Amino acid sequence: MPRYLAKRRLVRRGAPPHSAMACRTLELDELLAKAQNEFQQQFGARPDIAAAAPGRVNLIGEHTDYNDGFVLPMALPMVTVVVGRKTSDGRCTVATAVPEADEPRRVSFSVPSKQPLLPGSPKWANYVKGVIANFHAASAVEGFEAVILTTVPLGGGLSSSASLEVATYTFLEALTNNQSKQLKDKALACQKAEHDFAGVPCGIMDQFISVMGKKGNALLIDCKSLEAELVPLDDPKVAILVTNSNVHHNLGSSEYPVRRRQCEEAARILKKPSLRATKLEELMAQEKTMDEVIFKRALHVIGEIRRTEQAALALRVGDNAWLGRLMNESHQSLRYDYEVSCPELDLLVDYANEVEGVWGSRMTGGGFGGCTVTLVNQDAVDKVIANISSKYPGKATFYVATPSDGAQIVKL
Numbered sequence: 001m002p003r004y005l006a007k008r009r010l011v012r013r014g015a016p017p018h019s020a021m022a023c024r025t026l027e028l029d030e031l032l033a034k035a036q037n038e039f040q041q042q043f044g045a046r047p048d049i050a051a052a053a054p055g056r057v058n059l060i061g062e063h064t065d066y067n068d069g070f071v072l073p074m075a076l077p078m079v080t081v082v083v084g085r086k087t088s089d090g091r092c093t094v095a096t097a098v099p100e101a102d103e104p105r106r107v108s109f110s111v112p113s114k115q116p117l118l119p120g121s122p123k124w125a126n127y128v129k130g131v132i133a134n135f136h137a138a139s140a141v142e143g144f145e146a147v148i149l150t151t152v153p154l155g156g157g158l159s160s161s162a163s164l165e166v167a168t169y170t171f172l173e174a175l176t177n178n179q180s181k182q183l184k185d186k187a188l189a190c191q192k193a194e195h196d197f198a199g200v201p202c203g204i205m206d207q208f209i210s211v212m213g214k215k216g217n218a219l220l221i222d223c224k225s226l227e228a229e230l231v232p233l234d235d236p237k238v239a240i241l242v243t244n245s246n247v248h249h250n251l252g253s254s255e256y257p258v259r260r261r262q263c264e265e266a267a268r269i270l271k272k273p274s275l276r277a278t279k280l281e282e283l284m285a286q287e288k289t290m291d292e293v294i295f296k297r298a299l300h301v302i303g304e305i306r307r308t309e310q311a312a313l314a315l316r317v318g319d320n321a322w323l324g325r326l327m328n329e330s331h332q333s334l335r336y337d338y339e340v341s342c343p344e345l346d347l348l349v350d351y352a353n354e355v356e357g358v359w360g361s362r363m364t365g366g367g368f369g370g371c372t373v374t375l376v377n378q379d380a381v382d383k384v385i386a387n388i389s390s391k392y393p394g395k396a397t398f399y400v401a402t403p404s405d406g407a408q409i410v411k412l
Ligand code: GLA
Pocket: 061, 062, 063, 064, 065, 066, 202, 203, 204, 205, 206, 365, 366, 367
């Protein structure tokens, strides 16, 4: 756990007391102050440009984005910030103050107009380089110094990578005074950075919500048309509890591309452009002719796309029981058909569901570790935390998540 997420029995300033037992996330101004101090130490000056972009938690719609399906994430109060200043030395010099980042923690490379950027080591810098290379006004980047800091837990399935990409992109927009005309293009450029520079064939969900999140809302994203609808998520009686299993199985990175290929294969067998375009009956009619694993993968995706559309409706009409049921079904489908859960996540879901006042719970993100998301009555949050803490064999951490805004340029 990053040191600045240290558990403190404090409530968020200015916000209602959600839970005395959950972790407190640093407020943006506190995080920026730390980043500015770090910049002063690294570069001996004050930064004058700052950008922030959030991580996300996905309520439902897992492994559907790269199948042209629906997803229903919300932006988190946890953000990555990039602070810095312009230089004219033709170099980008970036330091990370994130304790988990690989060494070296400071890198310097030529601006893209002088020398094409290539991925390499350290790994964290690939996200920055990838975004610069895919920035719509890359030739206008003449040089800068910057520091990165985050409150998004790394490897927790809460999109720390996307938040770094989108924060970097937003920083470059401020640096060059050249904002992306289309927010979709900004998200797509950040996704491309992850594909080409981090080698992860991710879908569009994480970058999209980090760019477009809105306070008080989840976002129903149609990953085929890239159209999105806000879905209010502001019932004061209900909380979104994020529980970090604090396990990170390496399998995640190798199995993700395998799942993607299996879905493509299923669509090919079914003679469809994608699993989004496939009806459940069409899949069932082919069950005998398909490999069992490929069939199960498609079954999850087709069911999950439907569940996600229903979940948006459930949220709109305020039917927590329905939404919770869909979340539980999603988890079982991810566990048994898509096979991306792990024992720790299954335990967290089971322990959450034991508590009265819990509507539903599921793993969130790519899987094989990371976090669960639980829909729970506000007055039952601490009971869930206590139940999980007393039974979970590892050390879980808890965050009460409020739906927050997407990326922003911050005035220092
Ligand atoms: C990761 C990817 C997303 C999405 C999820 C699974 O977070 O980055 O694009 O595929 O896994 O839903």
